[in-house]
Amino acid sequence: MAKPAERSPSVTVTTTSWTEQARAGHADTWKMIxxxxxxxxxxxxEAYFDHNYGMLRPDDRQIIGIVTSFFDDCRRRYPDTWLRHAIDVGAGANLYPALAMLPFTSEITLFERASSNCSWLDQQLRKPNDSWWQFWSEMALDRDAYGKINDPLDLLSRRAHVTKGNLFRLEPGRYDMGTMFFVAESITTREDEFQRAVGKFVGSLRRHAPFAAAFMKNSSGYRVGNVNFPACSVEEDDIVRALAGVARDVTITTVDSKDLRDGYGGMIVATGRKMV
Ligand SMILES: C[S@@+](CC[C@H](N)C(=O)[O-])C[C@H]1O[C@@H](n2cnc3c(N)ncnc32)[C@H](O)[C@@H]1O
Incomplete structure (x- = not known):
């Protein structure tokens, strides 16, 4: 586990939340959040979407290539397997993991804890931002399963629904495929919670279900609008460890990325299948 960016260890969070401390200007004092x-x-x-997904960046383009090739390849290898119900865990303000699963599944749960993001997702399903077409065009490039779909955002609005919930309470063994992008390492500073989040995500899938997960590498936390959010600084080895024992056929790929913000060292994508 790489060390988080340097922070003063002086403040203890007791009665006020991390978010309240952040607003009061104490958020860069470090403790286990x-x-x-x-x-x-x-x-x-809206601020998160504008910053991250208002346009397609080269790092997301590379992630799309990895993830869509993986799902497409799963379909080719197991053509008779229809993946009925998919889940995107911690969907936030991002529709592209769900779009990556769209050709392979008839129902997609956008699972999210924040009320703000749940409302935003509901609104986007009804009236999607134009930028999602840039993400979709990249997916449809040379991939028949995607290219065959004429109106992906309309199809997504019919297949996807938003569920508010806590990933630590996900029902085990329920979903046929899954994605979790920039969540396990971006919801806590605690390594045990990072490991548990990965385990709960993979655990929510059925036996042999394909999944893709993306992670910020060596993240020291992030700011959305006026509020700071915590992160657990992880590298490739930490992800391998988190997936050991729960996943098979795991491939880890490091994605070059440096211009999104300060305080991170690239992105990491893991693809694989639930073990048992
Ligand atoms: C950094 S954002 C990632 C959003 C999106 N998946 C993406 O690719 O950009 C982390 C997301 O995890 C959500 N989250 C935090 N704690 C959660 C929990 N316990 N269960 C489910 N979602 C959670 C946050 O509300 C936020 O939407």
Missing amino acids: GNLDVDWDEFDS
Whole structure:
């Protein structure tokens, strides 16, 4: 586990949440911030979307290539397997993991804890932002399963629904395929919670279900709108460890990325299948 960026160890979070401390200007004082310490309803969906997904960046283009090739390849290898119900865990203000699963599944749960993001997702399903077409065009490039779909955003609005919930309470063994992008390492500073989040995500899938997960590498936390959010600084080895024992056929790929913000060292994508 790489060390988080340097922070002063002086402040203890007791009665006020991480978010309240952040607003009061104390958020860059460091302690172990657990997922429950954060007021996720303070997540500014629009600011997050504008910064991250207002246009397609080269890092997401590379991630799309990895993830869609993986799902497409799963379909080729197991042509008779129809993946009925998919889940995107911690969907936030991002529709592209769900779009990546769209050709292979008839139902997609966008699972999210923050009320702000749930409302935003509901609204986007009804009236999607134009930028999603840039993401879709990349997916449809040379991939028949995607290219065959004429109106992906309309299809997504019919197949996807938003569910508010806590990933630590996901029902085990329920979903046929899954994605979890920039969540396990971006919802806590605690390594045990990072490991548990990965385990709960993969655990929510059925036996041999394909999945893709993306991670910020060596993240020291991030700011959305006016609020700071915590992160657990992870590298490739930490992800391998988190997936050991729960996943098979795992491939880890490092994605070059440096211009999104300060305080991270690239992105990491893991693909694989639930073990048992
Ligand atoms: C950094 S954002 C990632 C959003 C999106 N998946 C993406 O690719 O950009 C982390 C997301 O995890 C959500 N989250 C935080 N704690 C959660 C929990 N316990 N269960 C489910 N979602 C959670 C946050 O509300 C936020 O939407």
